[in-house]
Amino acid sequence: MTFIDLVKQRYSCRSYQEKSVEQEKLDYVMECVRLAPSAVNKQPWMFRVVKDEAEKAKLRECYNRDWFNSAPMYIICSILHDQEWVRKDGKHHGDIDIAIAVEHLCLAATEQGLATCWVCNFNAEKCKEFFTFADNEEPAVLIPIGYAADERKEKIRKAIEEIYK
Template sequence: MSFLELTKQRYSVRKYKAKPVEREKLLQVLEAARNAPSACNFQPWHFIVLTEEKIKAKVAETYPRDWFKEAPVVIVACGDHSASWKRADGKDHCDVDLGIAIEHMTLAAAELGLGTCWVCAFDAKRCHEILELPAHLEVIALLPLGYPEEETSPEKKRKRLEEIVTWK
């Protein structure tokens, strides 16, 4: 499948099969993140892979949605602002770098027949406490991962190219 077809196929999965994700596939998804570009190649990221039910249940308290609890894996994407590149005007690119790495993971997952959903509306402070993370790491996003219950992706509404591009 072409890259453009892959971007069209990927969607936010909110219903997962009760099927474990093979370690080889998890490693491929994580390798995609590792290979992501970052500002000045600083790679200010750290990923925590949750597969044990007990810790997943605790983290699920920070985003209490039933579908989230169904995912067999949750990847916690963390950023290290002390290790990220800052532009001359002070703009910190940690979140941008993490965004790129997370998107690499979502696309790699889709290519492998897995589904994900980028979760940002969670209690990041509580998640940080539950995982007993060091102060220099910020939890940026949660990425539930597993086999989608539905086999087909829903139709996505997208703006026309003319609405989002200006040529000069």
């Protein structure tokens, strides 16, 4: 599969099968995340896999949507602010770095026949109450991951002329 084919195949899944994700597939995905680039190679991130039923119930309280509840597991993606690179003008790069790593996660999952969806509109404060995070750690993205129960819908994208000069 070419890279463009992989990119076209990835989509935001909103319905998951009950089937568990095999450990070897999860390990492969997380190795791809580990290899993601970051500013000054700081790698200011932490990823927590949530499989336990009690923990999944807590996480579902942080983003209460029916479709989200169908995922067999989740990955909490956090920024480690004391490890992020800060440009001379004060620009923090943790958000950029976590975005790169999370997209590596989503593309690697797609390659493995898995489905994902970025969830950023969740209750981060509630997430901090339910899970243990370091003082410097900010949960930034939740990724439901599993086998899709829905079908990919055609993505509507701007024409190349609108984004490329």
